[in-house]
Amino acid sequence: MAKLTVKDVELKGKKVLVRVDFNVPLKDGVITNDNRITAALPTINYILEQGGRAILFSHLGRVKEEADKAGKSLAPVAKALSEKLGKEVVFTGTTRGAELEAAIAALKDGEILLVENTRFEDIDGKKESKNDPELGKYWASLGEGIFVNDAFGTAHRAHASNVGISANVDKAVAGFLLENEIAYIQEAVEAPERPFVAILGGSKVSDKIGVIENLLSKADKVIIGGGMAYTFLKAQGYEIGTSLVEDDKLDLAKELLEKAAGKLILPLDHKVANAFAGYTEVKETADQNIPEGFMGLDVASKTIADYNTQLEGAKTVVWNGPVGVFENPDFQAGTVGLMEAIVKQPGVKSIIGGGDSAAAAINLGYADKFSWISTGGGASMELLEGKVLPGLASLTEK
Numbered sequence: 130m131a132k133l134t135v136k137d138v139e140l141k142g143k144k145v146l147v148r149v150d151f152n153v154p155l156k157d158g159v160i161t162n163d164n165r166i167t168a169a170l171p172t173i174n175y176i177l178e179q180g181g182r183a184i185l186f187s188h189l190g191r192v193k194e195e196a197d198k199a200g201k202s203l204a205p206v207a208k209a210l211s212e213k214l215g216k217e218v219v220f221t222g223t224t225r226g227a228e229l230e231a232a233i234a235a236l237k238d239g240e241i242l243l244v245e246n247t248r249f250e251d252i253d254g255k256k257e258s259k260n261d262p263e264l265g266k267y268w269a270s271l272g273e274g275i276f277v278n279d280a281f282g283t284a285h286r287a288h289a290s291n292v293g294i295s296a297n298v299d300k301a302v303a304g305f306l307l308e309n310e311i312a313y314i315q316e317a318v319e320a321p322e323r324p325f326v327a328i329l330g331g332s333k334v335s336d337k338i339g340v341i342e343n344l345l346s347k348a349d350k351v352i353i354g355g356g357m358a359y360t361f362l363k364a365q366g367y368e369i370g371t372s373l374v375e376d377d378k379l380d381l382a383k384e385l386l387e388k389a390a391g392k393l394i395l396p397l398d399h400k401v402a403n404a405f406a407g408y409t410e411v412k413e414t415a416d417q418n419i420p421e422g423f424m425g426l427d428v429a430s431k432t433i434a435d436y437n438t439q440l441e442g443a444k445t446v447v448w449n450g451p452v453g454v455f456e457n458p459d460f461q462a463g464t465v466g467l468m469e470a471i472v473k474q475p476g477v478k479s480i481i482g483g484g485d486s487a488a489a490a491i492n493l494g495y496a497d498k499f500s501w502i503s504t505g506g507g508a509s510m511e512l513l514e515g516k517v518l519p520g521l522a523s524l525t526e527k
């Protein structure tokens with residue numbers, strides 16, 4: 130890569146600022162998949178072995194108001210990281226101020242500190258997510274001119290904790306994870322072996338619906354599943370009950386369906402329930418329609434059979450976003466069926482990315498069956514679209 134990497138800078142005795150993506154899935158305060166922590170270890174260990182004093186930044190979830198902070202502290206992540214590293218991870222539970230600054234000043238060579246969830250700064254004016262200049266400058270001032278960005282999963286964002294810090298240091302360099310992810314995914318999608326199938330599911334509908342237009346021009350087929358599917362089905366006139374939907378994206382969905390000329394593949398049936406949690410009835414639908422009072426939480430048997438047909442002979446597959454609420458065993462058959470349909474294709478290059486998608490692949494026993502499990506979902510998709518990732522663009526040229 131044409132950017133400086135962590136190998137290009139002198140770290141010994143320096144306070145080194147590091148952006149990682151520790152946006153891990155949590156259930157009742159327990160980390161349900163620690164892939165994003167494990168994936169950052171090579172860079173962290175390298176910095177510590179070189180005698181650097183590592184100051185780590187990460188976001189966790191989305192925080193708009195005070196109440197959203199509940200359950201989004203990085204405290205459990207600090208504990209998990211400490212266990213993996215076999216050393217103390219200093220954690221003050223703050224994103225700025227005297228206590229944090231004193232803890233940083235007390236760090237010795239080879240020691241590590243984790244700053245609290247960077248998005249706690251979003252409560253008062255979205256300072257992190259809008260890349261407030263004061264915040265990037267302040268966080269940069271906590272170090273000594275070196276910033277290591279290893280947060281591939283967040284590289285499609287231009288936030289204070291990546292782009293903002295980069296703008297205020299002497300050298301902003303790539304960590305090993307960022308470097309490896311970009312190299313692998315770029316190589317796979319630059320001139321992909323065909324048929325090339327892109328798959329988009331998950332629940333970040335308004336966030337990710339925009340990538341579909343470019344995916345249609347790159348891939349031979351685009352499979353839409355999970356929470357992403359119902360906006361398209363509603364746009365086609367199907368009944369979607371109480372399923373996840375973005376009504377203000379219906380026109381865009383219609384436009385995309387017209388442009389797609391049959392390349393967009395939607396579910397043929399659904400597994401539905403009468404509530405997201407605490408449901409009393411679960412059933413499969415006979416077709417695309419969802420009965421009143423029910424929500425689609427997975428795809429069902431006709432769709433899974435269709436996935437096997439659609440993927441036959443595929444040579445490159447890039448997938449972000451589970452096609453059902455895989456965290457609940459009642460709604461994981463679609464995601465498992467899709468994984469099976471992909472990995473059985475002879476010679477297929479298969480990439481699955483995203484915090485939850487990677488968790489699905491690993492937790493459901495497919496870790497060794499994909500060619501590449503990426504820590505980034507939106508980031509992988511934007512790379513595939515051919516977009517410049519701000520987190521990468523803001524690093525120092527070699």
Ligand SMILES: Nc1ncnc2c1ncn2[C@@H]1O[C@H](COP(=O)(O)OP(=O)(O)O)[C@@H](O)[C@H]1O
Pocket residue numbers: 330331332333354355356373425426427449450451452453454455456482483484485486487505506507
């Ligand atoms: N039909 C659905 N309705 C609601 N949520 C869904 C549905 N299908 C999948 N999901 C949810 O989408 C989430 C993952 O979405 P997203 O964050 O976009 O993926 P990733 O983290 O892999 O990028 C999962 O928590 C999953 O439960």
Ligand SMILES: O=C(OP(=O)(O)O)[C@H](O)COP(=O)(O)O
Pocket residue numbers: 150152190191282283286333482483484485504505506507508
């Ligand atoms: O989980 C993430 O993205 P992903 O779900 O697309 O993989 C990243 O941590 C970015 O999080 P964001 O989409 O809240 O900015």
